[in-house]
Structures are given as C-alpha cells and as structure tokens.
Amino acid sequence: MKTKELFIIIYNIVVVLSVMYATQPLQPLLAKEFEVSIVKSSQFTAVIMLFLAIAPIIYGYILERVNAKRVLLTASLILAVTNTFLSFSTSYEMFLTIRTIEAIVIPAILTASMSILANIDKVNVKLNMSIYVASTVFGGLVGRVFSGYIATYFSWQMVFLSLSFASLIGLFLITRLNYDAQAHLTKATIKDISQILKDKRFFVIYLLMFSIFFVFAGVLNILPFRLKELDPSTSESQIGLLYLGYGVGIVVSLFIHKIIKFFDKEMKTILFGIIIFLISTALYIVENPLIIFLNVFLFCLGMFTVHTVSTRMANSLKESQKSLTSGMYLSFYYIGGTVGSIIPPMFYQLYGWNNTIYLCMFLLCVIFIFVYTNRKIFKAYN
Template identity: 65%
Template structure:
C-alpha cells in the first residue's frame, strides 16, 4: 500500500469520527441555545450511533456491490453540505434533520474506507484494521477537543464550518486515491443471522459489547451535563478536555497482543477488563471534576481493553462468514451506543447522576456474571 493512500484513509477516518462526536461536549450549550431538554440534546449523538447499528442491514439490501471511491466522494459531499447547514440552523428541528442526514451517510463513508483499507493491501489486513481502530479513536478524541476549543474561543457555529473545510480537503485527497475497486456489502440472510446467534459464544460476546458500550456511551454523553451541574462556570473547552482519556483506546488497540499474553488468554483479559471497568464506574459518583478527569483515563482503559479483545475474539471464532459476524458485532456495539446515548439522559433528568451510575454498575455486574458462567465455552 502506498503511504499516501494510507494517509488519505486515516485522514478521512479522523474527520468522519470528528463529525460524529463534535456535538458531544456542546450538548449543554446546544440545549440552552435551542431551549430543549437534556434528552433532546442527547439525540444529536444517539442518532448517528443508531444508523451505524442498522446501516449494515439497510445498505446490505440496497447495495450488493458499489464503487467504494465513488460512494466515499458522494457521501463526503453530503457531509460537507450538512455541516454548513448545521452551523446555519437556528432551531432544534432543523439541526436534528441535518444531523439525521449525516447519520445516513457516515456509515456509507466508514464502510467505503474499511473496504478500501482491507482491499488495498491484502498482506497486512490485521495491521491495517488496528490502524483503522486507532484512527477512529483518535478521530473521536480530536473531534471532541477541537469542538470544545472552537465553541469556547469563537462560537459553536464555527465548529461545523471548520469541519466542512476539513471534509472539503478530504474530498480533494480522495480523488487522488489510486484504488478503483468495489466495496462488497453483505446481504444478511435471516437464517445465517439466527444460526450465529444460536452459538452461545457469539450471543455472549454480542451481549457483552451491547452492555459495555451502553455504559460507556451513557457516561460520555451525560458527562457534559454532570460537569455543568457540579460547576456552571465550566467552559465547553474544559468539558472537552475530560475526553482526553479516550486516547487510551489508541494505546490499547496497538498493544492488544501484549495485554492478552500477559493475562494468558482472551477470556481472562475480557473478564479482568470488565471487573476493572465496573470498579472505576462506581467511583464516578465522586462530585469532583479533577477526580473525574483522572478516573476517565482508567474508565476508557477498561472499556477499550474489553472492546479490542472482544473484536479479535469475535473475528477468530468462525472461519467462514467473517464479514457477517463482524457486521453483527458492530450492530450490537452501536445499538448499545445509541441506546446508551439516549436512555441514561432520561434517567439523569428524572433521578440524577448517582442513579444513572448505579444502573450502569448493575448492568456491568450482570454481564460479568454471565461471562464467568460461560467462560468454559470459549
């Protein structure tokens, strides 16, 4: 693979993930700006997660094969336009409409990028996929910090205008990609899906990731409102710095082999990561922003350990139908994220932060018991 091609793909991934998560630190500001509830403001992130969960099914039935580069360019143009309109939106309904259009094209862009990355260098697929994971984590981190910085020092509208400029640069670069192949999109058959779900190993891993990402997305989505409750003087940039712990995902994804070797096998690593994740979640009830900042590094370390090892495990359990098993993994993962970005905000509004954290701990404890009970089947 040409280094320049790899650079283009990584740049595009970072920009798309920045678009996805740019609204998260701004949610209290957007709720105030559009005069809406916490729950309604949470939909700006939840909507994209929901479409990432259902897109493998939708695109699988609409498109069997599609030119990956063409899909990437056309979807990026839509993303460029919608970000300009997000900056121009003056009410909640318009803002949510353009965010929903973005939710339709983000999965198409990520599918194209993944296909190109997997096809362009067939010798190093595993290494390229770890680069893909690291780039998505870095994009999520950059998007949040960048949006908080711009909203605090300029205005939230400039967050979306500058993202449009970054997308425009990515469209220019994509045109220079040497790849001209097709992206194969899996058309899931109900019988195949059911037979995979009947395998307890798969259903356990899928349920695990649904629960873990539900908790992770829930904490990160309600976090800006919690910080504003602790100190209303906190700026959007200060809120965005709380997401620095997200960078732990890059370290974990690039060192997953060493971590598994240290804990002897995948299922041990998942269990220890899960116990650690649960233990840190309990302490998020401490009403101190500095303590939260430090805890979030450990919180992200626990989540990304479980996620990275589970992804590898899910992909290695079945030699055939790899694209279907990994597609189903992503569906459960993002479905957990979509529900986690929405449901906890309703509970937070009615009962407060501590009740949300206790609910998360109960979910993690139950899934931990299930893993302990089923560990022998792996």
C-alpha cells in the same frame, strides 16, 4: 504498504469520527441554545449510532456492490454541505434533521474505508485493521477536544464550519486516491442471523458489547451536564479536555497483543477489562472534577480493552461468514450505544447522577457474572 492511500483513508476516518462526536461536549450549550432537554440534545449523537447499527443490514439489501472511491467522494461532499448547514441551524428540529442526513452517509464512508484498507495491502490486513480502529478512536478524541475548544473561543457555529472545511480537504485528497475496486456488501438473512446467534459464544460477545457500550455512551453523553452541575462556570473547552482519556483507546488497540500475552488468555483479558470498567464507573460518584477527569482514562482503558479483544474474538470464532459476524458485532455495539444515549440521560433527568451510576454499575455486575459463568465455552480461555 501504500503510504499515500493509507494517509488519505486515515484522514477521512478521523474527519468522519470528529463529525460524529463533535456534538458531545457541546450538548449543554446546544440544549440551552435550542431550549431542549438533556434527552433531546443527546439525540444529536444517538441518531448517528442508530444508523451505524442498522446500516450494515440495510446497505446490503440496497447495494450488493459499490465503488468505494465514489462512495467516499459523494459522502464527503454531503458532509461538507451538511456541516455548513448545521452552523446556520436555528431550531432543534432543523439541527436534528441535518444530523440524520449525516447519519445516513457516515456508515457508508466507514464501510468503504474499511474495504479499501482491507484491499490496498493484502499482506498487512491485520495491521491495517488495527490502524482503522486506532483512527476511529483518534477521530473521536479530536472531535470532542477541538469542538469544545472552538466553541469556547469562537462559537459553536465555527465548530461545524471547520468540520465542513476539513471534509472539503478530504474530498480533494480522495480524488488523488489510486483505488478503483468495488466493496462487496453482505445481505443478512433472518436464517443466517439466527444460526450465528445459536452459537452461544457469539451471543455472549454480542450481549457483552451491547452492555459495555450502553454504559460507555450513556456516561460520556451526560458527563458534560454533570460537570456543569458541579461547576456552572465550566466551559466547553474544559468539557472537551475531559475526553483526552479517550486517547487510551489508541494505545490499547495498537498494543492489545501484548496485553493479551500478559494475561495469557483472551477471556481473562476481557474479565479484567470489565472489572476496570466497573471500578471506574463507580468512581464517577466522586464529586471532584479533577478525579472525574483522571477517571476517564481508567474508564476508557477498561472499555477499549473489552472492545478490542471482543472484536478479535468475534472475527476469529467462525471461518466462514466473517463479514456477517463482524457486521452483527457492530450492530449490537451501536444499538447499545444508541439505547445508552437515550436511557441514561432520561434516568439522570428523573433520578439524578448517583442513581444513574448505580444503574450502570448494576448492569455491569450482571454482564460480568454472565460472561464469567460462560467463560469455558471459549477455547481461548481453556
């Protein structure tokens, strides 16, 4: 394994995911700063998820081949510039426009990073992919926790200036990257997509992850507002600490083979994950901030168990077209996150916290029944 290359890619993935999720604990603060609603402030994260959903298809048509190192260099430079401009934003429109530019380059960085990880060490591809997942989770954790801390003790502007500095370090490291191969992007045709969806196993997994990430993104997007509702004195630093439970995803992604071995079958593991996710979603009804904090760990355990096992299954059900099936998986996943970043905040604003949780619980009950009734079409279960 090329340790130097691995470190450089991991560092840049962590920076990119930090950029993506840095706005989440700051949403109440940014909503107040720009005098906008909960729904509008949630769009700072939703816009990036939207582009992560559609990028695998769009980029495949624009570019069939692209130099992965050059993509990382260009995109990291753009991130450094955009985050600097974010810190000087004076309006909601300006902030959202700059976040949209970031949303365009972030999928390119992640696609190039995944391509490099898959090719720098052909022997340890599966291990490298597990490291990729763990890196994205760690980046989401770092972005949320440190943005809350920096905003509380310095300012929200310093959050984006520090991310700009981190991107510049990444830019320097990429110049030291010993890799010059090209990443091959997939062109998805309507015929290819419809053929994959005709396989009911893929349809079940894609719909499952749409629903799971809808609830996950929705709840975590409005949780900062809920904490402020319970205790208006809650600081951004305290909100950031709420996301420490996200670290459970790192453990799950690295030890998923042992979790599956414990349950014996993949589908049994997924059903267990949905139950844990449903129980933890119901626990958000409790009004104690400490219980809410602890519940995030359980919430993330359920979500990442389902996500990690589903990813493995989506990539192993079909020998051919692996890049397309995994790309479609990510598209459904992030479309769920995009819609989840918009609908639950709207519901919360109109009908309150408890009714929003009931909505999420209802969706999870429906998807559990759907997956359970279709469990036997998966060989991994039988």
